Amino acid sequence: MMIEGMENLTTSDIHQQMSHIFDVATGVGLPCTVQNCGDMIYRSTLDPELRRELKPLFTAQGAALLSTLFIFLSITPGALPGYVEYYVVQPIQDRMRKKYSLEDFTLGTKLGQGGFGVVYFATNNETGEPYVLKRADDYGEAEEWMNRRMQIAAWNACAPYVGSWQGEPSKPGAYPPLWLAWKYEGGRTLFEFMKEKDFPYNLEPYLFPDEESYPRTLAVGDPERTAATIRAIMSQCLDLLVQMHGTGIVHRDVKPENLIFDENTQRFKLIDFGGSADLRFGVNYVPKQFIFDPRYAAPEQYIMSTQTPEAPFPPIALALSPVLWQLNLPDRFDMYSLGIMYLQLCFKSLRTDAGVQKLRKDLTASNESLSAWRRANEAKIRDPEAWAILDANDQAGWEFARLLTKKIPRRRISAMTSKFDRFMLNRPSLLKKIDRLIPFPTGQEVNADGTLAYDSFGSWLLFRVARSGTDESGGFTEAQLREFEEDGNPENLEDAKQYLGMVASEELQKYGVSKAFRTISNKKTRKSSK
Ligand SMILES: Nc1ncnc2c1ncn2[C@@H]1O[C@H](COP(=O)(O)OP(=O)(O)OP(=O)(O)O)[C@@H](O)[C@H]1O
Numbered sequence: 001m002m003i004e005g006m007e008n009l010t011t012s013d014i015h016q017q018m019s020h021i022f023d024v025a026t027g028v029g030l031p032c033t034v035q036n037c038g039d040m041i042y043r044s045t046l047d048p049e050l051r052r053e054l055k056p057l058f059t060a061q062g063a064a065l066l067s068t069l070f071i072f073l074s075i076t077p078g079a080l081p082g083y084v085e086y087y088v089v090q091p092i093q094d095r096m097r098k099k100y101s102l103e104d105f106t107l108g109t110k111l112g113q114g115g116f117g118v119v120y121f122a123t124n125n126e127t128g129e130p131y132v133l134k135r136a137d138d139y140g141e142a143e144e145w146m147n148r149r150m151q152i153a154a155w156n157a158c159a160p161y162v163g164s165w166q167g168e169p170s171k172p173g174a175y176p177p178l179w180l181a182w183k184y185e186g187g188r189t190l191f192e193f194m195k196e197k198d199f200p201y202n203l204e205p206y207l208f209p210d211e212e213s214y215p216r217t218l219a220v221g222d223p224e225r226t227a228a229t230i231r232a233i234m235s236q237c238l239d240l241l242v243q244m245h246g247t248g249i250v251h252r253d254v255k256p257e258n259l260i261f262d263e264n265t266q267r268f269k270l271i272d273f274g275g276s277a278d279l280r281f282g283v284n285y286v287p288k289q290f291i292f293d294p295r296y297a298a299p300e301q302y303i304m305s306t307q308t309p310e311a312p313f314p315p316i317a318l319a320l321s322p323v324l325w326q327l328n329l330p331d332r333f334d335m336y337s338l339g340i341m342y343l344q345l346c347f348k349s350l351r352t353d354a355g356v357q358k359l360r361k362d363l364t365a366s367n368e369s370l371s372a373w374r375r376a377n378e379a380k381i382r383d384p385e386a387w388a389i390l391d392a393n394d395q396a397g398w399e400f401a402r403l404l405t406k407k408i409p410r411r412r413i414s415a416m417t418s419k420f421d422r423f424m425l426n427r428p429s430l431l432k433k434i435d436r437l438i439p440f441p442t443g444q445e446v447n448a449d450g451t452l453a454y455d456s457f458g459s460w461l462l463f464r465v466a467r468s469g470t471d472e473s474g475g476f477t478e479a480q481l482r483e484f485e486e487d488g489n490p491e492n493l494e495d496a497k498q499y500l501g502m503v504a505s506e507e508l509q510k511y512g513v514s515k516a517f518r519t520i521s522n523k524k525t526r527k528s529s530k
Pocket residue numbers: 111112113114115116117118119132134159160182183184185186187189257258260271272273
């Protein structure tokens with residue numbers, strides 16, 4: 001077979017034509033594996049990855065970079081979930097939310113009147129259900145924003161928000177107010193419970209429904225019973241703040257009046273977000289004026305450095321939010337307010353307005369030192385139950401109060417860490433654990449009043465600590481004790497041996513520590529032989 005038109009071509013003509021084609025192909029730049037390159041054989045037999053023409057998709061550096069970015073976007077206040085919330089969830093939720101107006105409700109009694117609006121009880125005309133309506137003359141937009149955010153990211157930490165609408169201006173030319181609506185949660189805030197004479201017992205039926213179990217089996221007046229209720233209230237408040245801070249919102253007005261008790265779930269919830277700041281999106285973090293309650297506001301007043309610029313538009317604000325959060329730790333503002341509230345839960349005299357105002361004045365005068373406040377007021381405040389609650393379990397409650405009210409925000413405890421505090425966990429102190437582990441011979445040293453200075457290993461240890469505080473005089477140094485407390489687990493035999501040996505080498509010899517060690521060893525043998 002012959003191709004048409006080629007019958008007259010000679011072999012040399014065909015070669016000439018072919019070499020033209022190759023010339024053109026060279027210009028186009030085909031790879032060496034196709035072209036007639038000098039090193040064709042050598043290169044094509046080598047694996048492309050080995051000759052570094054192909055890079056693996058995930059290098060170690062790439063993975064490290066990606067995971068750093070992921071961690072950065074996930075840490076508080078959570079920029080990554082913020083993007084999803086802002087661009088996906090919020091628009092869907094806004095579309096689905098029923099649109100209300102004032103005509104849908106019949107207004108009832110006034111529940112509160114703040115500086116920036118009025119709060120009413122209301123009934124839904126269609127369903128007859130109870131609602132709460134707020135006419136916000138100022139900060140309405142901030143409150144609306146926070147409620148929409150909370151409804152998605154921390155819905156069970158706040159009252160169910162149902163929507164908002166613009167109202168009629170009070171007089172022609174005035175700024176129109178914003179109406180906000182929530183489901184009615186119940187008639188009492190923590191403030192109302194605290195005002196009642198039988199506080200904290202009035203909360204027990206809700207917090208501990210079983211009359212036959214702890215702490216309701218303890219006697220009325222037993223500090224441990226009151227402490228259990230205080231712990232339960234604080235635990236709920238911490239849960240609320242963990243959720244709220246986790247989504248990047250700082251409440252800035254935490255106080256008993258703003259904790260509504262939800263009768264359905266029997267839990268407290270946060271209300272009143274007009275002064276809140278959203279650090280995830282940079283909303284309302286530079287307040288126009290002091291809107292905080294001076295009785296509860298942290299000494300730093302501002303949650304963010306005043307140098308912080310106004311937030312840029314959402315995507316940028318989101319990306320920068322973890323840096324701002326870590327630089328300022330704005331959540332610690334709420335922790336201070338919670339600390340003041342905690343002291344009010346303990347001391348009856350601080351539950352009055354005058355009482356808490358005096359506390360704040362005294363604290364300011366003593367450079368915000370709670371220990372100084374105690375030294376000056378311990379004799380004056382005759383509330384044995386409160387002191388007993390704070391001092392129980394080696395001052396676990398007192399230490400917690402100090403951690404919540406530290407002057408410097410960075411030293412103040414966060415909501416998440418508070419959940420694991422010794423007071424909150426009601427964990428026996430280290431000394432009690434040691435007592436259980438090491439039966440100690442009855443103490444020989446006697447106090448001035450003739451009582452034994454110590455009768456257990458734990459109290460001997462305390463005695464040593466109290467008596468000196470330095471190595472030379474027979475006690476322990478602060479550093480030794482800290483190491484013992486932080487690094488040692490007295491429930492672990494090896495640890496106990498190591499740390500007990502470390503803190504009290506010679507002294508323990510005198511008090512029969514080798515016997516104590518034998519006791520531990522025996523215990524271990526008994527355990528392992530089981
Ligand atoms: N969802 C709710 N369910 C029941 N009661 C509520 C609810 N929201 C608010 N209240 C009641 O209304 C009061 C005032 O609400 P809120 O704290 O939001 O407003 P406010 O502007 O701070 O007013 P005030 O200064 O009087 O506290 C609360 O103390 C509480 O008693």
